[in-house]
Each structure stands twice: as structure tokens, then as C-alpha cells.
Amino acid sequence: MPLLSLTTHLALLSTRLPKLKSEQDEDPLFDDDWDASVHFYPAGSAKPPVTLLVMAVKENIIFDPSKEELSVAEVVLAVSIASQSSTSREGMEVDSGRELKLLAVRTIDPPSRLTHPGVPNSLNTATGGTAAGSTEMEVAKTEGVLEEGVWQPPRGGAKRKLIAGMIARVLEKGGVADEVLDGLDAVDLG
Numbered sequence: 001m002p003l004l005s006l007t008t009h010l011a012l013l014s015t016r017l018p019k020l021k022s023e024q025d026e027d028p029l030f031d032d033d034w035d036a037s038v039h040f041y042p043a044g045s046a047k048p049p050v051t052l053l054v055m056a057v058k059e060n061i062i063f064d065p066s067k068e069e070l071s072v073a074e075v076v077l078a079v080s081i082a083s084q085s086s087t088s089r090e091g092m093e094v095d096s097g098r099e100l101k102l103l104a105v106r107t108i109d110p111p112s113r114l115t116h117p118g119v120p121n122s123l124n125t126a127t128g129g130t131a132a133g134s135t136e137m138e139v140a141k142t143e144g145v146l147e148e149g150v151w152q153p154p155r156g157g158a159k160r161k162l163i164a165g166m167i168a169r170v171l172e173k174g175g176v177a178d179e180v181l182d183g184l185d186a187v188d189l190g
Contacts, residue, residue: 012048014189015040049082049103050180054166055110056158061166063176073110075158079170080104083181098178100171105163 016037022029031037041047055065055073062069070076080103170177 009048009050009184010187010189013039013041013184047083047181049080050177050184051078051080052170052177052180053077053108054079054170056162056166059162061169071111075162075166076108076110077163077166078104078106078108079167080106081170081177097173098181100177102167102171105167 018030055076
């Protein structure tokens with residue numbers, strides 16, 4: 001998980017605001033006693049969202065990828081989630097564990113989409129290949145070539161099934177998102 005998301009989450013949890021002393025119809029007047037201040041996210045209320053970075057290469061899903069892993073990613077998602085607690089009809093909190101809510105999914109162009117493919121030997125005149133006669137022939141020849149040892153950037157978009165699987169892996173009970181939120185809950189902000 002990106003460090004910025006973690007520090008932002010913890011900073012929001014520890015943010016305190018001065019207590020409002022004035023009434024609703026008066027000009028705002030705040031209490032200057034810091035001990036009377038209130039938390040931006042009070043205990044027991046909803047917590048700020050967390051954004052997880054998830055990538056896939058073929059069918060492999062990787063959480064919190066390194067720079068090297070991102071360089072070969074076929075699809076990269078920033079998945080924002082929030083935890084919410086279950087409540088009963090009377091407003092009493094039910095101890096059914098954490099429920100994760102999907103807030104947003106953003107696609108990120110991986111560096112591999114910005115990288116030009118290698119020149120295959122069949123198109124390289126220095127290695128005995130023949131140059132294509134026209135641009136269309138060159139594109140057709142390049143598109144169809146899958147030579148061993150020549151890196152080809154991913155072409156086309158990600159499959160919907162793969163993206164749905166990545167989101168499902170983030171939201172699954174006991175998965176990475178639960179581990180991250182458990183770790184954030186364990187931090188003492190006192």
C-alpha cells in the first residue's frame with residue numbers, strides 16, 4: 001500500500017478541531033482550550049478511506065507492487081475502500097466483523113504502456129531481416145511477431161473478468177484490505 005495513503009489515513013484519525021462555543025445562529029466562536037477539542041473522526045464513527053495499489057500481469061494479481069513489478073504490469077488499479085460496521089435496527093452495533101465498502105476504482109497507465117516494443121530480428125535489416133514496404137505492412141508484421149527474447153508491451157485493454165477479480169481480491173474477507181486496516185487499527189494515536 002502506498003505510504004502516502006497510510007500516513008494520510010493516520011493523520012486524519014489524529015486530527016483534532018477546536019470545539020465550537022457559539023450557537024448555530026451566531027457568528028462562529030471557538031474554544032481555545034485544546035483539551036476541549038474534538039477529533040475530526042471521533043472514536044466509534046466511520047474511518048477515513050484507504051487506497052490500495054493493485055496490479056496484474058497475465059492472471060497474477062500483486063498488491064503494493066514495487067517499481068520493477070510496475071514496469072511490466074498489464075493493468076494497475078488504485079482501489080479506494082472504507083470499513084463500515086454493521087448496525088441493527090435499534091442503532092446498536094452488531095459484532096459481525098468488518099464490512100468493506102468499495103468507494104472508487106481508478107485505472108493507472110502502467111509504464112509498460114509507454115514503452116516501445118523491441119525491434120524483432122525479422123524487421124531489423126542489420127540482422128538479415130527485410131524492411132517492410134509500407135507502414136501498414138510494418139504494423140502488420142510487428143503485430144504478428146512474437147519472438148523469444150524480445151519484450152512486447154501489452155496491447156489492448158484489460159479483460160473485465162480480470163479487473164473484477166482484482167476488485168474481489170481486495171474486498172474478500174480476511175484478505176489484504178482487512179490486514180491493512182487491522183494494522184492501521186493497531187497504531188496507537190494517543
